[in-house]
Amino acid sequence: MAHYAQLSRPEDAQATPHLFDGPDNADARAALERTWRDPPGLIGVLSAINHKTIARRFIVTTFAFFVAGGLLALAMRTQLARPDNRLVSADFYDRLFTVHGSTMMFLFAVPVMQAVAGYLIPLMVGARSVAFPRMNAYAYWMFLFGGLTLYGAFAFGAGPSSGWFSYVPLAGPDYALGKTSDIWAQMITFTELSALLEAIVLITTILKMRAPGMSLNRLPLFAWATLVTQFMVLFAMPAIMFASTALILDRLVGTQFFNPSLGGDVLLWQHLFWFFGHPEVYLIFIPALGFLSAIIPTFSRRSIFGYPAMVLALVATAFLAFGLWVHHMFATSVPALGKSFFTVASVMIAIPSGIQIFCWIATLATGKLNLKTPLLFVLAFFVILVAGGLTGVMLGSASLDLQLHDTYFVVAHLHYVLLGGAVFPLFGAFYYWFPKMTGRLFDETLGRWQFWLFFVGFNVTFFPMHLLGLEGMPRRMWTYPAGMGWSGMNLLATIGAWTIGVSVLLFIVNVWRSWRRGAPSTPDPWGGGTLEWSTGAPPPAHNFDVLPIVRGRDPLWETHDTDARIDCVSGLAADAREVLLTTALDARPDLRMLFPSPSIWPFIAALATTLLFIGSIYTPTAVVWGSVPVAIATVAWFWPRRDDHATALSLELPPWDARALEGGEVRKTSPTRATIDVRALPTFGFGARSPMWWATFGLMLIEGTVFAIAIAAYFYLRSVNATWPPNAPPPDLRWGTLNTAVLLASLGPNELARRAAHRGDRAGSRVWFAVCLAFAVVFLVVRGLEFSTLNVSWYANAYGSIVWMLLGLHTTHLVTDTVDTAVLAVLLFTGPFEGRRFVDTSENAVYWYFVVLSWLPIYAVVYLAPRLQT
Amino acid sequence: MTTWLALLVAPALVLAVQTANYAMVHLACERHLQWPLAASSLFGVLFSAAVAWLAWRRWRALVPPDADDPARRARAAMLACAAAWVGALSLLIQLMMWFPQWLLSPCL
Numbered sequence: 010m011a012h013y014a015q016l017s018r019p020e021d022a023q024a025t026p027h028l029f030d031g032p033d034n035a036d037a038r039a040a041l042e043r044t045w046r047d048p049p050g051l052i053g054v055l056s057a058i059n060h061k062t063i064a065r066r067f068i069v070t071t072f073a074f075f076v077a078g079g080l081l082a083l084a085m086r087t088q089l090a091r092p093d094n095r096l097v098s099a100d101f102y103d104r105l106f107t108v109h110g111s112t113m114m115f116l117f118a119v120p121v122m123q124a125v126a127g128y129l130i131p132l133m134v135g136a137r138s139v140a141f142p143r144m145n146a147y148a149y150w151m152f153l154f155g156g157l158t159l160y161g162a163f164a165f166g167a168g169p170s171s172g173w174f175s176y177v178p179l180a181g182p183d184y185a186l187g188k189t190s191d192i193w194a195q196m197i198t199f200t201e202l203s204a205l206l207e208a209i210v211l212i213t214t215i216l217k218m219r220a221p222g223m224s225l226n227r228l229p230l231f232a233w234a235t236l237v238t239q240f241m242v243l244f245a246m247p248a249i250m251f252a253s254t255a256l257i258l259d260r261l262v263g264t265q266f267f268n269p270s271l272g273g274d275v276l277l278w279q280h281l282f283w284f285f286g287h288p289e290v291y292l293i294f295i296p297a298l299g300f301l302s303a304i305i306p307t308f309s310r311r312s313i314f315g316y317p318a319m320v321l322a323l324v325a326t327a328f329l330a331f332g333l334w335v336h337h338m339f340a341t342s343v344p345a346l347g348k349s350f351f352t353v354a355s356v357m358i359a360i361p362s363g364i365q366i367f368c369w370i371a372t373l374a375t376g377k378l379n380l381k382t383p384l385l386f387v388l389a390f391f392v393i394l395v396a397g398g399l400t401g402v403m404l405g406s407a408s409l410d411l412q413l414h415d416t417y418f419v420v421a422h423l424h425y426v427l428l429g430g431a432v433f434p435l436f437g438a439f440y441y442w443f444p445k446m447t448g449r450l451f452d453e454t455l456g457r458w459q460f461w462l463f464f465v466g467f468n469v470t471f472f473p474m475h476l477l478g479l480e481g482m483p484r485r486m487w488t489y490p491a492g493m494g495w496s497g498m499n500l501l502a503t504i505g506a507w508t509i510g511v512s513v514l515l516f517i518v519n520v521w522r523s524w525r526r527g528a529p530s531t532p533d534p535w536g537g538g539t540l541e542w543s544t545g546a547p548p549p550a551h552n553f554d555v556l557p558i559v560r561g562r563d564p565l566w567e568t569h570d571t572d573a574r575i576d577c578v579s580g581l582a583a584d585a586r587e588v589l590l591t592t593a594l595d596a597r598p599d600l601r602m603l604f605p606s607p608s609i610w611p612f613i614a615a616l617a618t619t620l621l622f623i624g625s626i627y628t629p630t631a632v633v634w635g636s637v638p639v640a641i642a643t644v645a646w647f648w649p650r651r652d653d654h655a656t657a658l659s660l661e662l663p664p665w666d667a668r669a670l671e672g673g674e675v676r677k678t679s680p681t682r683a684t685i686d687v688r689a690l691p692t693f694g695f696g697a698r699s700p701m702w703w704a705t706f707g708l709m710l711i712e713g714t715v716f717a718i719a720i721a722a723y724f725y726l727r728s729v730n731a732t733w734p735p736n737a738p739p740p741d742l743r744w745g746t747l748n749t750a751v752l753l754a755s756l757g758p759n760e761l762a763r764r765a766a767h768r769g770d771r772a773g774s775r776v777w778f779a780v781c782l783a784f785a786v787v788f789l790v791v792r793g794l795e796f797s798t799l800n801v802s803w804y805a806n807a808y809g810s811i812v813w814m815l816l817g818l819h820t821t822h823l824v825t826d827t828v829d830t831a832v833l834a835v836l837l838f839t840g841p842f843e844g845r846r847f848v849d850t851s852e853n854a855v856y857w858y859f860v861v862l863s864w865l866p867i868y869a870v871v872y873l874a875p876r877l878q879t
Numbered sequence: 880m881t882t883w884l885a886l887l888v889a890p891a892l893v894l895a896v897q898t899a900n901y902a903m904v905h906l907a908c909e910r911h912l913q914w915p916l917a918a919s920s921l922f923g924v925l926f927s928a929a930v931a932w933l934a935w936r937r938w939r940a941l942v943p944p945d946a947d948d949p950a951r952r953a954r955a956a957m958l959a960c961a962a963a964w965v966g967a968l969s970l971l972i973q974l975m976m977w978f979p980q981w982l983l984s985p986c987l
Contacts, residue, residue, distance in 0.1 A: 224951065224953065224954040225954050225957070225958060226953050226954040226956075226957035226958070227954075316957070317957050317960045317961050317964075318961075318964070320957070320961045321960075321961035321962075321964045321965050321968075324886060324887075324890070324961065324965055325890060325965050325968050328890035328891065328893065328894060329890070329893075329972070331894050332893065332894050332897050335901070344904045344905070344908070344985060344986070344987060345983055345987040346904050346979060346980065346983045346984070346985050346987060347900075347901045347904045349976075349979035349983060350897050350900060350901055350976050350979070351897075351901075353972065353975045353976045353979070354897065354972065354976070357968075357971070357972050357975060360968060360971075361968070594951075594954060595951050595954060724902075728902075728905065
């Protein structure tokens with residue numbers, strides 16, 4: 010009991026009586042609204058963390074970038090409307106298509122899907138928030154600042170001009186002068202960091218915050234699509250982050266990753282870029298499939314046909330998407346047999362796509378159609394995506410691809426796939442969920458006009474491009490001479506592009522008018538079956554007055570006798586941001602956890618990170634001095650406040666009581682409804698029970714992928730060089746071996762710290778963490794000495810570059826984890842403390858394992874592999 | 880476990896075999912050795928076939944219930960069903976990627 014007195018101070022707990030939620034409790038409803046609302050005023054705007062607020066900003070920002078990218082496209086189409094046109098210069102045209110492509114891919118298509126998911130997922134799965142709401146806000150600010158960086162540079166004449174894929178050597182130091190490519194590369198860092206954080210937020214929300222009863226077989230298909238997509242983000246994005254970092258290092262500090270004269274290779278860029286770039290198409294496409302699977306059942310008035318087939322198709326598509334990247338490189342020197350593997354995968358991915366299309370058609374064919382605007386966009390999707398998919402199968406053939414490579418046929422194909430596969434469903438989704446988000450109905454007539462203008466404009470723009478490509482018109486050309494036979498179709502495409510522009514303008518007018526003066530909507534205007542339709546329109550700050558219990562795939566279409574069945578949860582604090590966590594597979598009530606309150610620190614941390622990123626475009630020293638404000642801001646962000654601490658203590662159960670009650674559900678019956686009372690659930694748990702564990706797991710997947718890609722790049726460079734290592738022996742084996750011994754020795758105290766945390770032993774935990782920290786400091790000192798005597802230079806050749814990259818990457822991780830461990834140790838010694846801190850301690854120990862174990866393959870590659878080869 | 884092997888490991892192995900074979904084409908040409916390519920493909924085929932069959936057996940053992948059945952059983956059956964078909968698709972793709980090796984020289 011000594012621990013209990015020390016840890017949770019029961020006298021504090023008794024001093025703060027709480028109001029708990031439950032059915033028909035008006036006081037609790039008002040308290041929930043106050044608790045979950047964002048604070049007022051300018052500081053409140055910057056501190057907001059409510060998922061709906063952040064998602065609305067995200068959606069509006071991505072849509073603004075969509076409009077900006079669209080205006081650039083209009084400028085390009087106007088330039089190409091007639092031959093020998095001089096509306097814009099050749100150089101400016103290069104910038105137009107580069108910023109257009111970069112905007113649409115990095116600032117619109119991927120983030121808008123995450124933004125919509127950030128709004129809908131908690132509502133769909135029956136949660137009051139997303140997981141890690143402050144990180145969600147930070148991700149938004151990073152995205153905004155990244156986009157503004159690109160457009161700021163473009164406005165001041167420093168926009169990139171090497172294409173959205175920034176191929177080297179065109180984007181390298183010899184051809185892209187000034188800071189244009191650096192700005193592009195750093196925009197990638199901003200947006201990919203944001204996307205990775207959002208992925209962790211969404212994965213944890215879906216796996217840990219579903220309403221009780223929503224087992225994986227009852228998960229809405231949009232949530233399945235989001236889950237699958239976010240796992241793809243974790244594996245795809247590290248490749249482009251690694252590539253853009255290598256590019257910026259080549260340009261800023263003279264590494265030689267892509268310089269063939271010093272052992273580098275330009276195809277390395279293409280491999281890295283397309284290992285991200287092709288899955289990116291599916292990052293855009295798969296959420297759109299989720300929209301369809303939400304819209305079609307509602308407007309067919311029946312459940313989706315073939316739910317398991319839809320799930321298997323989503324999973325199979327996600328995996329296969331990573332097996333197609335080389336089909337973007339069929340025009341390079343890849344061996345024919347190698348190409349054939351990717352041709353197969355490119356063709357076979359049509360199978361899971363086809364399965365989904367047949368399931369949707371079966372749903373539509375056996376339902377009673379309600380032909381409203383959202384369904385019109387869905388039906389258009391079928392026509393356009395099938396056309397785009399067929400040209401995709403054509404381009405999957407290496408021989409045909411060689412003929413059509415870099416022609417307008419490819420431009421037509423990619424727009425049929427991306428606009429047809431993503432933007433049409435996205436417009437459908439906007440119309441579908443608009444009444445839920447705003448509480449207003451949109452104007453159906455304007456909606457239909459917009460649809461038809463968009464559909465006709467789209468086909469008039471992009472269908473002629475197939476023919477232009479077959480006639481040999483290359484893409485990215487600034488102008489063309491008269492007499493090529495291309496003029497008529499180019500003019501037609503330009504007319505189509507302006508029609509699309511009018512359509513998008515009409516959409517903006519419709520949204521504006523409907524938001525201001527539209528007819529009020531009921532909570533469920535379409536008769537939808539998923540949980541978001543069960544709450545208000547717009548939803549209250551806390552989403553649900555009481556969390557629902559789920560008993561089927563379409564909870565609102567289930568008929569049940571409310572007197573006989575438990576239909577909601579009760580017992581969560583209404584005056585504190587307490588949420589219910591459930592088990593990952595079966596969604597059984599597991600924990601009730603206190604979420605953080607609004608804070609301005611995510612905004613300040615994003616500003617500090619922006620300073621670091623933009624500074625490092627100009628000087629490598631910014632990585633050092635720029636890290637200081639980032640570290641200060643993030644430590645301040647995570648440092649517990651005394652009032653939060655008091656609230657947490659008052660809601661916490663002592664650890665041993667919590668363990669005794671694991672999985673326990675106390676049922677009670679109120680006068681009108683039966684509920685599951687979750688007051689007795691523990692407030693924290695270790696391992697997969699904790700959201701922190703899932704975040705750490707996601708982080709390890711990301712970093713593991715980064716390390717795997719770096720090691721793959723090492724072997725790739727080795728395979729293209731006749732001698733390896735060139736001109737110098739590998740790094741001294743003694744330093745690497747000494748550091749390996751130090752890291753392995755640190756595993757002992759690390760494990761002891763973890764075990765101490767699990768048994769609630771604060772003193773033991775902090776002591777062993779301090780010992781672990783000492784090992785980390787020793788490692789860093791040894792590493793510093795090694796760097797000062799390293800016999801390979803990052804600028805001498807590609808071997809030196811990749812060795813420094815591998816060692817530098819690992820050192821960066823170790824520095825970060827050392828700072829993290831130090832802060833945690835200080836908190837354990839002095840700072841405000843509650844039981845949840847043990848979870849942080851445990852997860853930090855798990856991450857330490859990862860940092861140590863990820864060193865071993867790097868050690869083998871850098872120190873052992875060259876010697877074994879000798 | 881059998882469900883997860885077919886649902887996640889089998890398609891991941893498809894990608895691993897594809898990447899490994901792609902990386903080995905160069906060596907196969909240089910050293911006139913085709914068997915490493917064939918061996919990795921054969922392993923992929925056998926593994927996919929085995930896990931697809933195991934997932935299929937598990938699905939049949941659970942007898943596909945309705946989504947309203949007790950949550951855990953219904954969830955297990957649905958995932959086993961999806962896993963069996965993902966495993967089968969993986970097998971098909973492994974086979975399809977093996978066929979070109981019978982026809983094309985790695986030195987082309």
